[in-house]
Structures are given as structure tokens and as C-alpha cells.
Amino acid sequence: MKSILKITLPAFIGLASMLTACQSEPEVGTPLYTVAETSNLPKLYIHDLANQGNKGELNVVNANGELIVKKDTVEFYVRLSSALDKDLQVSVAENPSATKTDGAVALDKGAVNILNPTVTIAKGALVSTEPIKVVAQQGAALDTLLTSRSNGAVTLTLNAAQGVDVASNYGNMNITINYKESNLVDDGNTDGLTAMSTSDYWVVDGYNSAVNQLTDGSTGAYNMWWNYVSNGPFTFVVSFDNPTLISAFEVLPATGYTNWTVKTLTVETSKDWITWTKQGEITNSSANIANANPFVVRFTKPVNCQYIRLTNIKANFSEMLVIGELNVYQ
Missing domain, CATH: 2.60.120.260 (Galactose-binding domain-like)
Known part of the structure; x- marks a missing residue:
């Protein structure tokens, strides 16, 4: 004797709803919910033992209304997480939008001079052949300190380079420009001067x-x-x-x-x-x-x-x- 399955209309609607609900939330990893791929490219980053926390310092002095730039230089190397099979040229640029002030004044572009903004990481190497060198630079951007009478802040950011990724946490060098009001030369000398009687x-x-x-x-x-x-x-x-x-x-x-x-x-x-x-x-x-x-x-x-x-x-x-x-x- 054959069994006949009878489904009432309300029961059929309930079953259809259940099937639809099961199909509307596919698991992560299915074509509908793809997982963002993690890049396997080598990471480009700034991390130098001489600059703990990627921080550097330059110094300026307000000598009776004239801003004097001290002969300081911030130097840092650029590194790769793994070596490449070719030379790689990398560069940095001022990036005011990334500056963290920490009580200082964020300075516009032009407050520093990047003496060699582009350096090379040689084939098979993990570190640039020479450091990037930065000095404070006279001009309108730096003269802001004469008005604020406080320290200034500048951020340099690694530019993108082909075949590598810039590490998210180590792509910046943060430089504080220390401001001081003094007309006295530290460790001065009397060279070129005439002694009075x-x-x-x-x-x-x-x-x-x-x-x-x-x-x-x-x-x-x-x-x-x-x-x-x-x-x-x-x-x-x-x-x-x-x-x-x-x-x-x-x-x-x-x-x-x-x-x-x-x-x-x-x-x-x-x-x-x-x-x-x-x-x-x-x-x-x-x-x-x-x-x-x-x-x-x-x-x-x-x-x-x-x-x-x-x-x-x-x-x-x-x-x-x-x-x-x-x-x-x-």
C-alpha cells in the first residue's frame, strides 16, 4: 500500500522559509563571502636602532628674534623584510597629515630638507646602502615656531615602491624640532674675536x-x-x-x-x-x-x-x- 505525504499549505510555507533562511547566510570563505588575501610581498619599513620608535630630533634657537638652525642631522635606514632579486629604489616625503604633535606644532612642508630623499636597497640586501639624511630648513614653515614659541613636529612617510608593500606600523619617521630661546652658543669659542683691555x-x-x-x-x-x-x-x-x-x-x-x-x-x-x-x-x-x-x-x-x-x-x-x-x- 502506497503512502501519500500530505503537506498542508501553512506547513509548506514554513518549510520553504526554513530552507530560504539556511541558504541566505553562507559561511565565510564561500564565493559570496570571500576572505581578503594577505599580501605575500616583502615589507618595506623604517626601523633603526639609533632612532628608537622611529623618532628623531633637530634643534633650532631663537636668538633675539632670529631663528638659528643648529647643525643637527637625523639619519635613518630603510629596510626590507626579505631580499629581492634586483635593486630597489625607495624614497620618503614630508607628510603633514600623518604628524602626531604630542604637544608640538605640526609644521607644513618645507620645515626640513631631505638631503637624499631616495636611497637604494641593493639586490639580495635587507638594508639601504646609505641612510636618509634630514636637516631643519630655514623658511616660512619653520618660522612658525617664532610665533608658537614651542617645539615643532614633522613626519616623513615611505613612498610606495613596485613589488613591495609599505609596512603599516613602520612607514613613518617622526621628527621633533626642539625650540629654544637663547642668544648663547653652546661650547662656544673666541676664534676670530679681539680681547678687550x-x-x-x-x-x-x-x-x-x-x-x-x-x-x-x-x-x-x-x-x-x-x-x-x-x-x-x-x-x-x-x-x-x-x-x-x-x-x-x-x-x-x-x-x-x-x-x-x-x-x-x-x-x-x-x-x-x-x-x-x-x-x-x-x-x-x-x-x-x-x-x-x-x-x-x-x-x-x-x-x-x-x-x-x-x-x-x-x-x-x-x-x-x-x-x-x-x-x-x-
Whole structure:
């Protein structure tokens, strides 16, 4: 006896709906839901042990309204995750849209000069044959710092190259341009300058008392100036008969008391003893002190003044400050 399957209309509709639902959500990997392929191409990236986190630094100084670019260079290599069977030329370019400021000002294109924007990774090699070199560059983009009076930020990005992919996390070099306001040259010298006669200037302390030991021409123990650090901080003022264009001055250590010399000081200048202009703060290097060399304070731009005030003078030694002589240069 043959069985006859009877399906009512409501049951048939329910069955059709179930079949349709099962067919509407194909699994990932089917032709309807393809999986994005991961590229097997070698990865191009920036990662240099000398630049932790792909970060570099350049320095500029605002010297009385003029932005001075320091002689710094950021260098970094470009790398491949696996070698190619041919030479590969790779390049970088400024990319302001990718700049992360971290409190600095994002600078427009032109703030830096990429000295060699294109380098080569040789056949079979993983690293570019030479580093990319970058320096700060004078111009409108960099002059933004004169207004913001803060650090600047620049980002360089790897350009695409045929046959490779740029690694997503290592395609940028982030450069901070450190901004400083100072008219003083670090580790300065007196090259090309003329020493003034000690009869053309005199020195007083913070109490306006004459300090003849600093202009007597001797750094010997019987002619040196000294005081206990506990009596500081100390102030000296160098005075001239008339406003004079000054390029530098130097503090000489006393003979036999090298380690007791000046470590740091602040420099101000004035034409009338009323209005003072801060020229900057400066530190005597440890090497300079160890070699008993003069502590040269040179102005980036010579200053026309009648008075030079040295304040916040701190000693290299914890107990005494000892100074042999103070010379002035034009």
C-alpha cells in the first residue's frame, strides 16, 4: 500500500522559509563571502636602532628674534623584510597629515630638507646602502615656531615602491624640532674675536661692590675671587663706559681650583641698567672643566650693551665657587 505525504499549505510555507533562511547566510570563505588575501610581498619599513620608535630630533634657537638652525642631522635606514632579486629604489616625503604633535606644532612642508630623499636597497640586501639624511630648513614653515614659541613636529612617510608593500606600523619617521630661546652658543669659542683691555670694563657684585680680582690679569690663588656656595646664588655685572658691541666673554678657572669653577649661569644685558634683556642660560661642560679650559660664553648675535649681568651663578663644586678672571671680547 502506497503512502501519500500530505503537506498542508501553512506547513509548506514554513518549510520553504526554513530552507530560504539556511541558504541566505553562507559561511565565510564561500564565493559570496570571500576572505581578503594577505599580501605575500616583502615589507618595506623604517626601523633603526639609533632612532628608537622611529623618532628623531633637530634643534633650532631663537636668538633675539632670529631663528638659528643648529647643525643637527637625523639619519635613518630603510629596510626590507626579505631580499629581492634586483635593486630597489625607495624614497620618503614630508607628510603633514600623518604628524602626531604630542604637544608640538605640526609644521607644513618645507620645515626640513631631505638631503637624499631616495636611497637604494641593493639586490639580495635587507638594508639601504646609505641612510636618509634630514636637516631643519630655514623658511616660512619653520618660522612658525617664532610665533608658537614651542617645539615643532614633522613626519616623513615611505613612498610606495613596485613589488613591495609599505609596512603599516613602520612607514613613518617622526621628527621633533626642539625650540629654544637663547642668544648663547653652546661650547662656544673666541676664534676670530679681539680681547678687550681690562681697563675698558669693570666688574661689580650683586651689592654693587667692585670685584677687582676678576680684572687684575691673574688667576693665581692670591688674586682669585671665591665664596661659599651657601652664600649664593651670586651675581656679577660687567660695565662699560658706553654702549659697546660685545661678542663674548669668558670665565677663567683659578689656578689649582679648576673643579670649583662656574657650572651654570644666566646672562642678561642692558643699555641703561633699567631694562634688561635675557640672552639665555648656559652650562659649562664637564670636559671643559676637567681640562681647566675657560668657560666661553659667546653670543650668537653680538649684543650692543653697556652692562652684562651674570645671575644665578652656580658652582661645579658643592662647597665653594672660585673664579680666576673674566675676559671680554669684541
